Amino acid sequence: MNEGRTGVWFVGARGSVATTATVGLAALAEGIARPVGLVTAGSAFDGVPLPDFDDFVVGGHDVDETPLVERARRLATGGMIPAATVEAVAHRLDAADAEIRLVPRTARGSQRREIGLRADDIRSFRERHGLRRVVVIDVASTEPLPADRPEFHDHDALVAALAQDGVELLPSSTLSALAAVTGAGAPYACFTPSISLGIPALHAVAADAGVPIAGQDGKTGETLLRTVLAPMFSSRGMRVLSWAGANLLGGGDGATLADPAAVESKLASKNRGLHDLLGHDVVTPLHIDNVPDLGDVKTAWDHVHAEGFLDTRITLQTTWTAYDSTLAAPLVIDLARLLTLADQAGLSGPIAELGYFFKDPWGSEEHAFARQADELVSWALRTAVRRTTAQVA
Amino acid sequence: MNEGRTGVWFVGARGSVATTATVGLAALAEGIARPVGLVTAGSAFDGVPLPDFDDFVVGGHDVDETPLVERARRLATGGMIPAATVEAVAHRLDAADAEIRLVPRTARGSQRREIGLRADDIRSFRERHGLRRVVVIDVASTEPLPADRPEFHDHDALVAALAQDGVELLPSSTLSALAAVTGAGAPYACFTPSISLGIPALHAVAADAGVPIAGQDGKTGETLLRTVLAPMFSSRGMRVLSWAGANLLGGGDGATLADPAAVESKLASKNRGLHDLLGHDVVTPLHIDNVPDLGDVKTAWDHVHAEGFLDTRITLQTTWTAYDSTLAAPLVIDLARLLTLADQAGLSGPIAELGYFFKDPWGSEEHAFARQADELVSWALRTAVRRTTAQVA
Amino acid sequence: MNEGRTGVWFVGARGSVATTATVGLAALAEGIARPVGLVTAGSAFDGVPLPDFDDFVVGGHDVDETPLVERARRLATGGMIPAATVEAVAHRLDAADAEIRLVPRTARGSQRREIGLRADDIRSFRERHGLRRVVVIDVASTEPLPADRPEFHDHDALVAALAQDGVELLPSSTLSALAAVTGAGAPYACFTPSISLGIPALHAVAADAGVPIAGQDGKTGETLLRTVLAPMFSSRGMRVLSWAGANLLGGGDGATLADPAAVESKLASKNRGLHDLLGHDVVTPLHIDNVPDLGDVKTAWDHVHAEGFLDTRITLQTTWTAYDSTLAAPLVIDLARLLTLADQAGLSGPIAELGYFFKDPWGSEEHAFARQADELVSWALRTAVRRTTAQVA
């Protein structure tokens, strides 16, 4: 079914994840990459009418001016993605690069105006390409958690403050989310741990978005493993006493997370699911270290100590090694496809079942991965039916 | 609801698993151990009418004469179970020991007669204690896989051969299974990889058992982990290329599995689930080494190599360390409780949902652990309802 | 050669290390333990005249009043040391306990007076038992590093301050070291990372001790491994780029090291040797986490990333698991024996070759373990000869 093309607007469009996703989407569209690592390419999604890879047009915002093809070549040099693939899709990268708009680090006038300018970019992208919709996905660097403010709890005060020139109240992730959801009426996903729509005064905005939204903080590696393994211990009645973790990574992400302020939001969402899944107090020391020489290869070591029958000691160690951005990129493409489906079916507000992709699911308390996977598939099938009905009606 | 007491008859009643289970059951009955490591003690089973720990009477068969309390003390010395617990339940161990009957290593007369003698032991145990039922669970050492024989495929020929004195056709695990199921009408579970009812000519016997049965080969450690992790890779579209494993253990099990003939059946069932779950060819080298100095502590290292998006390399290593018998023992108690429930509800033949406990489930092709866990809970609730109906009727 | 008995005076005599060492020394003296884990029991020391295990008399200082036999039983319950061994040497533990003197947490009067009182305890122990010498070994909990003070750099000012009542200038480890070295003329070793004689104004005291001294911070587990492995990378020309570490432990040590102030001195000495051995800048993130459920079992994970030929990536991960106190205790006995030898040979000041036992060797820059081992053996042989000469003369 041809529905017209769909836009994907990356917040952080020249970062590692967006660059990898853009290269990957281009390579899939060209038929020179296989859809390995994509959830929606699995047989469980057979028959679900999702956009083809070639149906997407890519654009976005960034604070950096380095051309996308240049960023992609750096990733290839670091061994993250194949150099031949980058060259084969260079023309598509240039086309995407032409759709990236610079955003300044501070608001242009009031923050309300900044939101408007960002929304304008999205709308104009949609019109320029005659797109049916634009899905906005935040894959920018992790921001520090903002200090709490009275306006964060009072919608009217917040609105008033946003109108004032020179008041820097909201972090950039929130501005982008509002530009997408309230400004441009665009489906939105927050793949980062940044606060985005998590400001209490914006909860109602999120709930009544009028477009489908999903978040937050992509569940790619260590946390994925944890939400797979923790239910095993619970089901078998083994009592987990501690779950310690060490994360080593370099690259831009390593440097960002070396900042204790930025890492705080990350650590919080990494541990939250674990506590929920195990259902009792458990000791969970967790560290993220910036190790520049490792580049974008992330190594995570976990040590789990559980008590078994008759006070016996059970330990499990896991060491996970992967390029973090190539774990994230296909999930971002999955989200673009599934939010398109959700939008076609007329859904709005937080889509609980997309919690499958996130450390900190919006609209859901479920963290157990296998259960999330079943719910996602079932949701996709239901939504496919609903979409048909919606289109007939 | 008091239903009378239930017998548990261990094949291999003086082995490590049975000894640990008997100590544990006694400690639970005395209220000096917590039900950690038991599946059926989880909140998911709230309201399911399972026998209390004190409702069980233990007996069994073994080829060894060492008193149970002596075996338990050796396990305590090796650090497997607490010495204080053993001493606190010594009187219960002595009582169980008095209910253990020796079986010879070769049949007493024909194998049919041997089956009959073993069944007599079970029946007489039931009568002596006025038990409503006896659940038979095979936790004996792994046998070598028997060489194939024409009689294994021809029920009549098998029956005829069993009647002949001096013909040693069936391995001991099969004799015990037949003694339980056809001889004593006892619910039966095979917790070992030994062939038991896996002889083709006996498939009909298993299917028409008239009692609930379950098997086979307890899923306790490395294989448990594998059936938890493999569905994660599949759901996320990561293509597992190889899954290699090294198992180190000492103790009696280590020595048994150092015999290449005995290990064959073990390795086969360890890899089977993995191939099923991943759905494509995958390289799975697997070794079990006897390392006597490690005693009953088993260490398993797995190395998984998967392909991710854009040909990226993902590796996961896991190291699992635990006392194998204290992983197995609570599951054996779970099986005794759940087979009692099944029998009360009038179920017979292989119970597919008990496949949750096994590497090689009877009556089910499902290996994915999380799905098995959901199915088990749902089955227990359904069976609880059915049991009530059966009892009213 | 009978030389009379030797005293061992433990600072922290009721802590885990001292308790384990006292139990072990008693068990060795009784002939019910083998000298596994002792360096000086190796064949390389054949012919070196070291005191027999039964030649030692144990006493010490502590702030805690729990009887030694009670502390030992707790360690046995935690699985650290065999319960049977504790009971078999209970009478020796009681005898040692009777020789432990309480020290208050703040000085009794001036710190000079406190030093004097502690020295009195040591001298009176020596006289009471007619000992030839007392070796003092600090195995107390790690102290926070004291903030720098002008008096730390000016010996006269320090002496003046020590004489004033109520001035708490020096930490307890320094008071004990001075009590031993200047007060009681006792050979002294600092097995902890606490500052002890590391105050600049005391460097001359250490150098002119008149008795042999050794330190500091026992090299037992992860650091031992690092100083074994780092020279391999150097010799082979592989360029180590990062060496990250995660340490998990509970017990008293875990709790102490959860205090960021206390851990600071520990982390500093753990990384110092690494930098020296690799000879260039290397990224060395290192964490120590308090994981109470692990008890005294310490697990250390290290991840080493090195560059090889033609920019190739080499990684090494190590996971080390051991009871920390049973690693330390035999080394403490080794030090008691070797400091006795040094004292008999008339040596004084820091013994560089005893740096083999420490993360932060006094009098030596050598950290490479294999070289330290060779130097230690060679020193022991030379000192044995010198001792004979000293005694003849």
Next chain:
Amino acid sequence: MNEGRTGVWFVGARGSVATTATVGLAALAEGIARPVGLVTAGSAFDGVPLPDFDDFVVGGHDVDETPLVERARRLATGGMIPAATVEAVAHRLDAADAEIRLVPRTARGSQRREIGLRADDIRSFRERHGLRRVVVIDVASTEPLPADRPEFHDHDALVAALAQDGVELLPSSTLSALAAVTGAGAPYACFTPSISLGIPALHAVAADAGVPIAGQDGKTGETLLRTVLAPMFSSRGMRVLSWAGANLLGGGDGATLADPAAVESKLASKNRGLHDLLGHDVVTPLHIDNVPDLGDVKTAWDHVHAEGFLDTRITLQTTWTAYDSTLAAPLVIDLARLLTLADQAGLSGPIAELGYFFKDPWGSEEHAFARQADELVSWALRTAVRRTTAQVA
């Protein structure tokens, strides 16, 4: 000091190790690679007069006709070596390729004639380039160990058999070694586990070679680690009870070692050093698995179990991951340099100190790595002096 150029003749000149070494030597000569991973580039060798990288001319034997530059490109595609480096030295690879002579898989006439033909190739290479000497290094694939034969123990019978046409008595590694040592008078090193000069009847030939020789079986990864770690346990009096290992690798080496006959010689030399170093019986299960998807990246997991003080359990796990050929290649270059030095100094027969490079040192029983490293450096300095004397005289 200019001495004329030196030839390096690789047996297996188109295999992964030789290809990597040839690329590396070329890149070092061109100044586009740093000497990382080379032992002889370390500061310990400052002042030792070793040939410059540009002094070497490369040639060799192989059974394969694929051009060297093609082999190098395949390694680059697999991520083993940088593609840019390969292209930058392509002209040097072509030059080396022109010096590679094909050897057939069966002898051309008698084996004596085959030896002669191989020696002719080496001599003619030397003359063609006016080389002062040619160092021959066997880096071919591991051969199966030949079955024992009476001629292997009787030099005269061996000589007689070699003269007979069609008799295939000696494996190819031995033919190449004899061609080098007795035929061409060339210094020789055996970097593989193949039997080479290990035939008993050839021991005298090795001892009286007239040229310096060294072997055997390069100590590159897991065995290197083991000979570094084992002395630590010994020095500290910890009693190693078991040392288990699992090796995963693909590539050509993986396939070769999947052949149980070929792996036998490899496993034997891997375990030999361990037993020597620990000095007592120790359980050492060891497996090498062919895992094609891993390519030339080798992953080795070791699990060490040691007994500490008071029966305490100590475990160490190591996981080592590296491209095996880039570990081996710089050592091969080191050997070419050091054998040149030895030859210049007039040394002949097995050079015990070069045992540093090997699992199974010729002429030495020393396996402890740190001691080997000290002996190597000391030998190089002595030999440098001797070389000067030899040249003056």
